[in-house]
Amino acid sequence: MEPADTFTLQLRGYQKQALLWMHSLEMNAESARQQKSIHPLWKEYAFPLDPNQETIDLTTDEQPFYYNEFSGELSLEFPVAERKFKGVGMGKTIMLSALIQTAREPEPPSLRNGEDAPSKRHKQLRLDNTFRLSAKKPKTSKGPSATLIVAPTSLLSQWSEELQRSSKPGTLKVLVWHGQNRLDLESAVAQDDGVDVVITSYGTLVSEFMKSEQLSSPVFESVILDEAHSCKSRQSKTARAVCALRARRRWAVTGTPIVNRLEDLYSLLKFLDFTPWSDYTFFRSVVTLPFLDRDPKAIEVVQVILEAVLLRREKHMRDSDGKMIVELPPKEVTVENLEFSPLERKIYDSLYTDAKKNFENWNEKGVVSKHYTSILAMLMRLRRAVLHPSLVLSSIANEIKPEGSGSVDVNAMIKSFVSGDSLDGKGNAFAKDVLNSLGQDENVECPICFDVMDSPMIIPGCLHKCCKDCIAAFLESCADKKEEGRCPICSYAPVRESDLLEVLRSKAAEDLSPGVASSITLRRNDFRSSTKLDALLQNLRRLRDQDPTFRAVVFSQFTTYLDLIQTALERERFEWYRFDGSMDIKKRGEAVSRFKSPSSQPKVLIVSLKAGGVGLNISNTIEGRILQIQKRKTAIVKEAFGGKGGTDSIENLKIMFGDE
Incomplete structure (x- = not known):
C-alpha cells in the first residue's frame, strides 16, 4: 500500500x-482480520461416527464443531481472535x-455533550409572546481528528523531527505537549485549524492524571504508545493514566511486550481494550495461574494471543525473493x-x-533471600571498581579531577630554564636541550625497561624521561617500601606521580607551524586514570589516526x-x-x-544507558563506530545506528577484564 501524497519518504517493502x-484494521476491512489460528478459549472436536452405520465413507470430510470450555458455548463456525495490537x-x-x-x-460530527449520535427524542419547543421559536439547536462539532503520541522524554524531539521530515511543509501540525508552560x-x-499530532511524555501524562485521578483530555482519533512496555505494571500510575485516555483507535509499539513476567502483557491488553483479556480476573485465571502451575497450555494460549x-x-527476516528486508552495515x-x-x-x-x-x-x-x-x-x-577505583573509594575521589586541561606551555618552560629559574633552581644547557629535543626524539629508549617510550614522562626536577x-610502577614500589619517591636515574627527590609531565606529540606536526611548541605538548599528570579508561582513550586515538572525522558513542550505566x-576527553582534546537524564529535552536534542x-573533526558522544537506552537515533552518513564499555549493549547499538539503514561499517568494541 502506498502512503498519502503528503508523505515525502520512500517506504520499504515490509x-x-x-x-x-x-x-x-483502522478502516475495519475484513482482509486484515483473516486468520487461521483458532481462538485460545475454544477447542475443536469432530462429530462421532454413527455406530449403527454398516459402512463408513472415508471420502467425506469431517464436520468439526467448537466448544468453549470456559463459557460452555458450542459453535459450528471457526472462532478467531481479533487483531488490535502492533x-x-x-x-x-x-x-x-x-x-x-x-x-x-x-469521524462524523458529534454533539458537544459527548453523545455518539443525535437523540431521536426532540426537546419540546417553546413559543414566546411573539410566537417566535426560541428553542436552541444542538451545537455540533467536528469529530476527533488529532493523534496523541506518548513516548519517553528522550524521544519527544525525535518524534517531532521525524514527523516533520516525513511530511510536506505545512501539511502536518505537531505540538510537543511537555514542560511547565504547556x-x-x-x-x-x-x-x-488545531494541531494534527500531540506528542507528550509518560511523566506529563501521569502528572495530569494524578491531579484528579482522571484525565480531562479530549477524545483523540488515535493514541500511540511508543516503548509501550513502560506501563508493564498494571498497578502503576503510568498504566492507569494511559488506560484512562479516550480514543477511537489505540496502538501499542514495543519490541518487548513481555519484560520480566508473563503478566506484563496484561497492561498492554488492558490499554488496547482487547476483551476478554483486558479483564484481569479472566487473564489471571486463564494465563497467569496455569503458567505458574507449569501448565503447558498457558504458553499455547499466550502464543495464540500474540x-x-x-x-x-526483525532485522534477520527475508522477503519473498530471499533478500534481507533491510540491509544493515557490517559490524x-x-x-x-x-x-x-x-x-x-x-x-x-x-x-x-x-x-x-x-x-x-x-x-x-x-537469610540470603532477605538480603x-x-x-x-x-x-x-564490584562493577564500579572495574571501571575506576575512585567510584568506590571516596578517599581518592577528590584527587582525580585536574584543574583545566593540564597543558604546560613549552616555550614558557624553555624561557624559564634559559633565564636560570628552573623548577630546581638550576638553569643549565641540559634542561634546554631536553626540552628542545622533545619533538625530534621519537625513538628514545626508557632507562628502566630499555624499550622505546610510547608515552614519555618527564620528571620536572631533573628532566629525565x-x-x-x-x-608509575617505580614510584609505587617506593611507596610500598615507605620510601620517598625519587628519580630512578639520578635519585632526585621528592617526586610525586602528580608532578610528572606527560609528552604528547602531534601526529600532524608537518602541517603545523615550525617550532617545538607546535609539535609537542606537555601535560601535567594530575588526573588519575584507570586501566579501562586508558584502553578507551587508546582506541579513540587509534580511530583518530585512521579517520580524522570518525564518530564514536560511549555508553555507561x-x-x-x-x-x-x-x-x-577534554585532556585528549576530543x-x-x-546525553544523560539530568539534561532537559532541548539540551538532549x-x-x-x-x-x-x-x-x-572527530566527535564523541557519551551516553547514559538509562537515558539513551530506548530509541536513540544517531544514524550518520559518516562511518559510525561504537565503543562499548559494558556488556549487553548490542541491541541498543543496532537501534542507534540502524534507524535509517546506513551503509558504512560499525565497529563494536568491548573492553573487558578477565574477571568480568
Missing part, C-alpha cells in the same frame, strides 16, 4: 505491508507517520581483554573478599563514570557531547543534532 495491515522492530516512527497521514479523515490541550485540539494481535518485524565485534594494575587488583580483591564473606555468613544463617538488595549493591560496587607505566570520561552534524 513497511508498505505493515501500513496496509494497520490501515485495514509491535514493530524497525522504522516504527516512519510507518506510524505514514499511517497518520494516510488516515486523517475525522498550552491548554483541549483548546489546541478543538480549534478548526499471533492474533502482534505484528513484528565488527572486537573483545579486548585487559589486566588490572597492581593497585586496582588490590582494591577489587578486597571488595570481592568482603562481599564473599558477607554472602557466606548470610548463607550459613539461611537481595545488599547482594545487588555489592555486585554494583621514562615510560609512563615504568615511572554510571553517570559518575561519564564525568571521568568527560574529563579524559570534541565531545553528553541539541547534543544529538550537533553530534550528527557534518564536521572535519
Whole structure:
C-alpha cells in the first residue's frame, strides 16, 4: 500500500505491508482480520461416527464443531481472535507517520455533550409572546481528528523531527505537549485549524492524571504508545493514566511486550481494550495461574494471543525473493581483554573478599533471600571498581579531577630554564636541550625497561624521561617500601606521580607551524586514570589516526563514570557531547543534532544507558563506530545506528577484564 501524497519518504517493502495491515484494521476491512489460528478459549472436536452405520465413507470430510470450555458455548463456525495490537522492530516512527497521514479523515460530527449520535427524542419547543421559536439547536462539532503520541522524554524531539521530515511543509501540525508552560490541550485540539499530532511524555501524562485521578483530555482519533512496555505494571500510575485516555483507535509499539513476567502483557491488553483479556480476573485465571502451575497450555494460549494481535518485524527476516528486508552495515565485534594494575587488583580483591564473606555468613544463617538488595549493591560496587577505583573509594575521589586541561606551555618552560629559574633552581644547557629535543626524539629508549617510550614522562626536577607505566610502577614500589619517591636515574627527590609531565606529540606536526611548541605538548599528570579508561582513550586515538572525522558513542550505566570520561576527553582534546537524564529535552536534542552534524573533526558522544537506552537515533552518513564499555549493549547499538539503514561499517568494541 502506498502512503498519502503528503508523505515525502520512500517506504520499504515490509513497511508498505505493515501500513496496509494497520490501515485495514483502522478502516475495519475484513482482509486484515483473516486468520487461521483458532481462538485460545475454544477447542475443536469432530462429530462421532454413527455406530449403527454398516459402512463408513472415508471420502467425506469431517464436520468439526467448537466448544468453549470456559463459557460452555458450542459453535459450528471457526472462532478467531481479533487483531488490535502492533509491535514493530524497525522504522516504527516512519510507518506510524505514514499511517497518520494516510488516515486523517475525522469521524462524523458529534454533539458537544459527548453523545455518539443525535437523540431521536426532540426537546419540546417553546413559543414566546411573539410566537417566535426560541428553542436552541444542538451545537455540533467536528469529530476527533488529532493523534496523541506518548513516548519517553528522550524521544519527544525525535518524534517531532521525524514527523516533520516525513511530511510536506505545512501539511502536518505537531505540538510537543511537555514542560511547565504547556498550552491548554483541549483548546489546541478543538480549534478548526488545531494541531494534527500531540506528542507528550509518560511523566506529563501521569502528572495530569494524578491531579484528579482522571484525565480531562479530549477524545483523540488515535493514541500511540511508543516503548509501550513502560506501563508493564498494571498497578502503576503510568498504566492507569494511559488506560484512562479516550480514543477511537489505540496502538501499542514495543519490541518487548513481555519484560520480566508473563503478566506484563496484561497492561498492554488492558490499554488496547482487547476483551476478554483486558479483564484481569479472566487473564489471571486463564494465563497467569496455569503458567505458574507449569501448565503447558498457558504458553499455547499466550502464543495464540500474540499471533492474533502482534505484528513484528526483525532485522534477520527475508522477503519473498530471499533478500534481507533491510540491509544493515557490517559490524565488527572486537573483545579486548585487559589486566588490572597492581593497585586496582588490590582494591577489587578486597571488595570481592568482603562481599564473599558477607554472602557466606548470610548463607550459613539461611537469610540470603532477605538480603537481595545488599547482594545487588555489592555486585554494583564490584562493577564500579572495574571501571575506576575512585567510584568506590571516596578517599581518592577528590584527587582525580585536574584543574583545566593540564597543558604546560613549552616555550614558557624553555624561557624559564634559559633565564636560570628552573623548577630546581638550576638553569643549565641540559634542561634546554631536553626540552628542545622533545619533538625530534621519537625513538628514545626508557632507562628502566630499555624499550622505546610510547608515552614519555618527564620528571620536572631533573628532566629525565621514562615510560609512563615504568615511572608509575617505580614510584609505587617506593611507596610500598615507605620510601620517598625519587628519580630512578639520578635519585632526585621528592617526586610525586602528580608532578610528572606527560609528552604528547602531534601526529600532524608537518602541517603545523615550525617550532617545538607546535609539535609537542606537555601535560601535567594530575588526573588519575584507570586501566579501562586508558584502553578507551587508546582506541579513540587509534580511530583518530585512521579517520580524522570518525564518530564514536560511549555508553555507561554510571553517570559518575561519564564525568571521568568527560574529563579524559577534554585532556585528549576530543570534541565531545553528553546525553544523560539530568539534561532537559532541548539540551538532549541539541547534543544529538550537533553530534550528527557534518564536521572535519572527530566527535564523541557519551551516553547514559538509562537515558539513551530506548530509541536513540544517531544514524550518520559518516562511518559510525561504537565503543562499548559494558556488556549487553548490542541491541541498543543496532537501534542507534540502524534507524535509517546506513551503509558504512560499525565497529563494536568491548573492553573487558578477565574477571568480568
